[in-house]
Amino acid sequence: MDQALPSSPPSQGQFRVQLQxxxxxxxxxxxxxxxxxxxxxxxxxxxxVRAEVAGRLxxxxxxxxxxxxxxxxxxxxxxxxxxxLLPATHPxxxxxxxxxxxxxxxxxxxxxxxxxxxxxLPVSNTTAExxxxxxxxxxxxxxxxxxxxxxxxxxVGVDENNGQWGICRxxx
Numbered sequence: 001m002d003q004a005l006p007s008s009p010p011s012q013g014q015f016r017v018q019l020q021x022x023x024x025x026x027x028x029x030x031x032x033x034x035x036x037x038x039x040x041x042x043x044x045x046x047x048x049v050r051a052e053v054a055g056r057l058x059x060x061x062x063x064x065x066x067x068x069x070x071x072x073x074x075x076x077x078x079x080x081x082x083x084x085l086l087p088a089t090h091p092x093x094x095x096x097x098x099x100x101x102x103x104x105x106x107x108x109x110x111x112x113x114x115x116x117x118x119x120x121l122p123v124s125n126t127t128a129e130x131x132x133x134x135x136x137x138x139x140x141x142x143x144x145x146x147x148x149x150x151x152x153x154x155x156v157g158v159d160e161n162n163g164q165w166g167i168c169r170x171x172x
Contacts, residue, residue: 014054014055014056014152015054015055015056015057015063016052016054016063017053017063017064017069018051019050019051019066019069019070019073020048021070023074024048024050024051024073024074024077025048026047026077026078026081026082027045027046027047028044028045028047028080028081028084028085028119029043029083029084029085030042030043030045030085030086030126031043031126032126033090033092033093033106033125037107039106039107039109042111045160045161047128047158047159047160049077049135049156049157049158049159050157050159051069051073051136051139051155051156051157052154052155052156053069053151053152053153053154053172054152054153055150058150063151064143064147064150064151065146068146068147072139072142072143073139075142076138076139076142080119080131083117083118084102084113084117084118084119085118085131086102086119086121086126087120087123087124087125087126087130088120088121088122088123089122089124090123092106092107093105093106098115099115100114100115101113101114102114102118102120122134128158128159128160128164128165128166129166129167130166131158131166132156132157132158132167133168135156135158136154136156136168136169136170137170139156140154140170147172149172150172152171152172153169153171153172154169154170154172155167155168155169155170
């Protein structure tokens with residue numbers, strides 16, 4: 001006697017989707033402050049980015065469309081590539097812009113950059129952790145109209161030096 005197979009049970013548990021691809025990389029320059037009043041020298045990194053979301057399975061039986069997730073993340077990473085990353089809200093680094101130039105000042109030091117080469121981020125320091133938070137917020141903003149509230153959280157990791165990760169998890 002033929003018996004019909006039961007349909008898939010409703011989503012139970014939590015599922016995750018992670019992206020970590022060769023294309024999710026960017027090269028950028030920055031400098032940070034630490035220990036209160038120490039400002040490191042201007043330097044650059046070849047960063048790598050990974051992202052993960054968690055949630056329930058939808059009617060298609062997946063957490064999120066890999067392609068939409070990948071494309072949103074890749075577009076944000078591309079905005080960082082080959083840029084001078086500067087903090088907008090640092091208490092001791094003042095960043096000012098003019099039509100063609102960006103000036104950054106820390107105590108007696110001053111850097112002058114072409115405006116088109118800079119990305120001024122709403123962060124207090126351009127650390128890997130702050131970059132991870134900014135990327136996470138940008139991904140959520142980009143995908144929320146498509147995904148709605150189906151996800152529980154989003155985690156982004158930024159590797160600045162082959163195994164040195166700054167990671168931020170935000171609620172969806």
